[in-house]
Amino acid sequence: MTAMICEMVATLEDRLVTGEDSALRDMFDEYGPLVLSICRRLVGDDAEDVAQQVFLAAWRGRLSFDPSKGSIAAWLAGISRFKSIDFLRAKGRRPSTPDEHIADRQAVEPAVNGVVDQMVLASALQTLPPARRDVITLGFYENLSHPEIAARLDLPLGTVKSHMRRGLEAMQRELEGSYGRRLL
Amino acid sequence: MVADFSDLEREFPDAVRALRSGPLPNPQSERPSEQLWHSISSAVAQERSGGLRLVDEFDSPNGRDQTRFRQVSSPPMVDDSQRGVGNGINPDFAQSVAEQDSSVVEMAPRRLGRRMAIGFASAAAVILVGIPLALGLRGENSPGLDGAAELAAIGNSSADGEAALTGRTLSVGIDALESAPESSTYELWLLQVDAAGAPVGIEWIGTVDNTATVDQTFEVPAEIDTGLYTVVxxxxxxxxxxxxxxxNSILRGQLTQS
Structure with missing residues (x-):
């Protein structure tokens, strides 16, 4: 099953880069809920407008997607991040000079980043293999130690540590991927 | 948090910090509507066609029997001046076309992103030149001002340059331009500023060569009023x-009438 999903994602990545029409629809079907959920939390009633901007920007900038830097989900979350920042900044005030652009971005960024980071992690957690997901959930949300997790899941301690490390590694990578190159 | 996670925190600081910041939300709490998909796919289709598309039955109140062209409009979100959307098509001209042929309607004066501007300009040329010619009309754009500008460095840039506008041709010369940062390009814009000098409109013009010395000419798209967009x-x-x-601007200058 995991292999099938991986194959499907890889295919979508390929089709995205080559600009096949089906890739846009598949990307919308697969990641529309994530993008819209992020936008809803950040901009409320204007979520659809911002989500539309996210998918248009993603489609126009599809060549900038680099699978080695994270998943499509992380990439789209990153676009959602700066589109929402743009929106919030625009809503809050009249046009600024381009020089003020960065300062304005920085004013709304921390709150946006907190929300997007959590959504990226939540999405990444869902895509982890179940054993890794269980280990991370027990460690972070039930505050169990590694030996306690090992006992609970009836796994060798080394396996628990391996699952924890690889799970966090994947989540860290997704977070980094969601920031892309736009680090204002 | 138990002690044996401290190493992991050092190794994966962002993930651990975000995990610790509280219960994770549902990343799929809402499914998007088909209406949202339609708006996305329509906008992409419009862009692909270079700014023109045959309006289908979805847009036409009378179904397929009405055939008309409609200019691209970028999707709504940020207000125009934030998104670099200019005043666009001369409304008098658009109206003159519409009056001549009521099937040509909805000249939404909005702009696409910079990478679409070439296609858009071509499409605008079809609208602004092709259609009126076919109809025996002659459009009247704002005359604009021929002018020149000294381009002064902003921030840490050591580049300097000048720009000259003649009709719709904008010439740009730059010296001592630093190499653009990795995965970045230099882009040329025209800004409209208010009386206080604050930009109220931003239009993308083209990509500037990433070379130490630049000598390029750009065609300013017909929908940009060069009488208003005077800052390079x-x-x-x-x-x-x-x-x-x-x-992140590096050079800017005000065109003054020559």
Whole structure:
């Protein structure tokens, strides 16, 4: 099953880069809920407008997607991040000079980043293999130690540590991927 | 948090911090509507067609029997001046076309992103030149002002340059231009500023060569009123899919009438 999903994602990545029409629809079907959920939390009633901007920007900038830097989900979350920042900044005030652009971005960024980071992690957690997901959930949300997790899941301690490390590694990578190159 | 996670925290600081910041939300709490998909796919289809598309039955109140062209409009979100959307088509001209042939309607004066502007300009040329010619009409754009500008460095840039506008041709010369940062390009914009000098409109003009010495000419799209867009701006734009101005300008100058 995991292999099938991986194959499907890889295919979508390929089709995205080559600009096949089906890739846009598949990307919308697969990641529309994530993008819209992020936008809803950040901009409320204007979520659809911002989500539309996210998918248009993603489609126009599809060549900038680099699978080695994270998943499509992380990439789209990153676009959602700066589109929402743009929106919030625009809503809050009249046009600024381009020089003020960065300062304005920085004013709304921390709150946006907190929300997007959590959504990226939540999405990444869902895509982890179940054993890794269980280990991370027990460690972070039930505050169990590694030996306690090992006992609970009836796994060798080394396996628990391996699952924890690889799970966090994947989540860290997704977070980094969601920031892309736009680090204002 | 138990002690044996401290190493992991050092190794994966962002993930651990975010995990610790509280219960994770549902990342799929809402499913998007088909209406949202339609708006996305329609906008993409419009862009692909270079700014023109045959309006289908979805848009036409009378179904397929009405055939008309409609100009691209970018999707609604940020207000126009934030998104670098200009005043666009001369409304008098658009109206004159509409009056001549009522099937040509909805000249939405909005702009696409900078990478679509070439296609858009071509499409605008079809609208602004082709259709009126076919109808025996002659459009009247705002005359604009021929002028020249000294481009002064902003921030840490050591570049300097000049720009000259003749009709719809904007010539730009730059010296001592630093190499653009990795995965970035230099982009040329025209800004409209208010009486206080604050930009109220931003239009993308083209990509500036990433060379120490630049000598380029650009065609200013017909929908940009060069009488209003009189400030020349060069910015660094990361290749991140965001088509709006990055806010990171390196050169700017006011065109003054020559």
């Amino acid at each position: 701006d060069v910015s660094i734009e990361p290749d991140d899919g965001d088509l709006s101005h990055s806010g």
